[in-house]
Amino acid sequence: MGNCLDSSAKVDAAQSSRSTSRASKTTPSSLTIPSYSDKSNALSLPTPRSEGEILSSPNLKAFTFNELKNATRNFRPDSLLGEGGFGHVYKGWIDEHTYTAAKPGSGMVVAVKRLKPEGFQGHKEWLTEVNYLGQLHHPNLVKLIGYCLEGDNRLLVYEFMPKGSLENHLFRRGPQPLSWSIRMKVAIGAARGLSFLHNAKSQVIYRDFKASNILLDAEFNSKLSDFGLAKAGPTGDRTHVSTQVMGTQGYAAPEYVATGRLTAKSDVYSFGVVLLELLSGRRAVDKTIAGVDQNLVDWAKPYLGDKRRLFRIMDSKLEGQYPQKGAFMAATLALQCLNREAKARPPMIEVLATLEHIEAPKHASRNSLSEHQRVHAPIRKSPARNRTPLNSTPTASPLPSVRQSPRAR
Ligand SMILES: Nc1ncnc2c1ncn2[C@@H]1O[C@H](COP(=O)(O)OP(=O)(O)OP(=O)(O)O)[C@@H](O)[C@H]1O
Numbered sequence: 001m002g003n004c005l006d007s008s009a010k011v012d013a014a015q016s017s018r019s020t021s022r023a024s025k026t027t028p029s030s031l032t033i034p035s036y037s038d039k040s041n042a043l044s045l046p047t048p049r050s051e052g053e054i055l056s057s058p059n060l061k062a063f064t065f066n067e068l069k070n071a072t073r074n075f076r077p078d079s080l081l082g083e084g085g086f087g088h089v090y091k092g093w094i095d096e097h098t099y100t101a102a103k104p105g106s107g108m109v110v111a112v113k114r115l116k117p118e119g120f121q122g123h124k125e126w127l128t129e130v131n132y133l134g135q136l137h138h139p140n141l142v143k144l145i146g147y148c149l150e151g152d153n154r155l156l157v158y159e160f161m162p163k164g165s166l167e168n169h170l171f172r173r174g175p176q177p178l179s180w181s182i183r184m185k186v187a188i189g190a191a192r193g194l195s196f197l198h199n200a201k202s203q204v205i206y207r208d209f210k211a212s213n214i215l216l217d218a219e220f221n222s223k224l225s226d227f228g229l230a231k232a233g234p235t236g237d238r239t240h241v242s243t244q245v246m247g248t249q250g251y252a253a254p255e256y257v258a259t260g261r262l263t264a265k266s267d268v269y270s271f272g273v274v275l276l277e278l279l280s281g282r283r284a285v286d287k288t289i290a291g292v293d294q295n296l297v298d299w300a301k302p303y304l305g306d307k308r309r310l311f312r313i314m315d316s317k318l319e320g321q322y323p324q325k326g327a328f329m330a331a332t333l334a335l336q337c338l339n340r341e342a343k344a345r346p347p348m349i350e351v352l353a354t355l356e357h358i359e360a361p362k363h364a365s366r367n368s369l370s371e372h373q374r375v376h377a378p379i380r381k382s383p384a385r386n387r388t389p390l391n392s393t394p395t396a397s398p399l400p401s402v403r404q405s406p407r408a409r
């Protein structure tokens with residue numbers, strides 16, 4: 001499947017919090033994360049949940065380590081799908097009814113992510129992921145089937161996404177280059193996922209939107225994965241949440257990196273970066289290129305608003321097979337998402353509508369409307385109705401350090 005990945009730098013001003021979270025590994029933590037299980041009533045707004053509550057989610061199966069060992073054939077290297085900052089991801093098989101380990105090739109295929117003890121992402125991120133994905137369900141979010149918490153072992157079991165990550169398709173030699181229409185399909189699916197999170201009754205900021213976290217099913221439907229950094233959005237009359245700067249260099253919004261102030265518009269910026277990657281076939285940060293052109297946004301920006309020069313940044317693997325008007329609309333949209341002024345960036349619901357228009361100009365407005373009627377999360381009505389307790393003490397850090405995320409090759 002070619003899931004081996006390159007190295008990428010991560011912005012992380014929270015090294016200390018990482019070690020804290022790892023230190024809390026074996027003790028049930030007092031970490032409280034907003035719950036999204038309540039549906040509509042203002043009186044039953046999300047409440048922080050304890051570790052015990054998060055882990056007893058009725059939507060998730062608690063696997064034993066032995067079950068996952070059997071499901072992955074003892075984490076055999078030839079079952080390895082890839083590696084990220086969290087650890088290794090293995091292919092496994094479970095019985096679709098009982099969820100017990102099945103013979104390879106029979107039952108249901110799953111992806112099993114195993115936290116490496118020395119990994120950057122610790123218990124806190126693991127639990128955040130279980131909390132969010134245990135409760136948020138949408139066709140454009142990867143499905144979490146269960147988890148394992150046994151001694152020092154922390155694992156997550158997901159639906160298997162046969163085409164791997166968008167990153168693999170865009171930047172690896174091997175797989176067929178993605179066509180223009182598939183690129184638009186992927187962008188639309190990812191925009192639906194983000195739009196769902198941003199418009200949920202209790203807004204969720206994803207915080208780690210990037211090509212490697214967009215997974216693809218057999219038909220190139222895209223789903224967001226990795227909710228370890230997700231954060232509840234601001235509530236009441238707050239405009240942002242202050243937090244440690246986390247995310248990946250090249251994708252994180254400049255104002256967030258500079259101030260630690262996080263809003264849904266930080267995700268919109270990251271979406272703009274991925275849209276640029278889809279157009280240009282170039283990584284957000286390309287270390288093989290010298291000088292300022294390393295940074296995709298800096299390199300591409302001057303071409304985005306110029307119809308006649310846009311072709312210069314378009315992915316040569318498209319071999320010119322794309323509609324010029326659609327490409328220019330997508331480039332203009334990327335430019336809006338990448339506005340240095342966060343407030344000037346369009347909300348995800350508008351981004352989605354524009355992408356749908358590019359894909360199918362005649363039916364776009366109808367599609368967008370029906371999609372939002374289909375979205376399972378209640379649309380936010382007024383900010384005052386969305387009070388989500390935030391009980392952590394956020395710290396803004398103006399000077400994020402940069403760390404490398406180890407990857408398999
Ligand atoms: N549900 C899944 N189905 C199929 N492959 C998966 C699944 N989840 C992850 N993978 C593969 O495993 C690899 C590693 O994923 P992982 O999310 O651990 O790291 P990453 O997103 O590449 O990096 P980072 O840690 O910086 O987020 C990816 O290349 C991806 O293709």
Ligand SMILES: [Mg+2]
Pocket residue numbers: 084212213225226
């Ligand atoms: Mg990932």
